[in-house]
Amino acid sequence: RNGATGLRPTYGRVSRHGVMSLSWSMDKVGPICRSVQDCEIVFDAIYGHDPKDPSTNEASFEGINQSPQSLKVAYLKRDIDRDTTDTGDHLRRALRAFRKMGVEPKAITMPGDYPYAVFDIILRAEAGAFFDELVTSGVVDDMVEQTAGSRANSLRQSRFIPAVEYIQANRQRRRLIEEIHQLFKGYDVIIAPTFRGRQLFVTNLTGHPALSLPTGFDRKGRPTSLTLLGILYEEGSILSLAKAFQKVTDYHLQQPPLFAAKK
Secondary structure, three states: OOOEEEEEEEOEOOOOOOOOOOOOOOOOOOEOOOOHHHHHHHHHHOOOOEEOOOOOOOOOOOOOOOHHHHHOOEHHHHHHOOOOOHHHHHHHHHHHEEEEOOOEEEEEEEOOOOOOHHHHHHHHHHHHHHOHHHHOHHHHHHHOOOOOOOOOHHHHHHOOOOOOHHHHHHHHEEEEEEEHHHHHHHHOOEEEOOOOOOOHHHHHHOOOOOOEEEEEEEOOOOEEEEEEEEEOOHHHHHHHHHHHHHHHHHHOOOOOOOOOOOO
């Protein structure tokens, strides 16, 4: 939504030491930059094992070294086709640009046979555990927003989530992780809408990397985007395809009309 290029790496790629937690099993740290090349430079500087964050590891990063034509690419056709907004039009325009680059994405769908509504239990329970002292001390009552759907109320509600439900939700999550892992055995990159469908929700649960790319502006002057999804620990593949895309387009160089300098 901000016209920038953002990389959300694989879970455990970048240390979260010193960062406020929301969900221990989902929180990820990554660069938000002007371009893909900038994201690569920053990510290369910050990834790796940190003894202060036990979720991190020593997995290597190969960088941008793949031609777009060598990558096996898929796209979420149904979700893209259903988007009748400017964002959808821009994504379909981007698909045409990918094809001109020699990339022929295959149509696929994300797994659908899951109780997606229950996965919110995981985030709520883990957030409640992290902010437990805030709730039990009563300081949560001092938070500015106190509506039914506010974060303050969500933290209070976390104490009423049964352990059984948290475990059952994670069992379903484990099934989802394995199915997405199997899906990626046939592809290096999946092109997806940023907001349509469940890809953002799904990959947040599974830990797969994602890269958001600007695709222009809608009729109200707001930035639009698409998302590239990748294999675990294979950020280089999505960065490679994204960099090639930004070589033939200039969306990442554009500024929203209200922020552009006057001539």
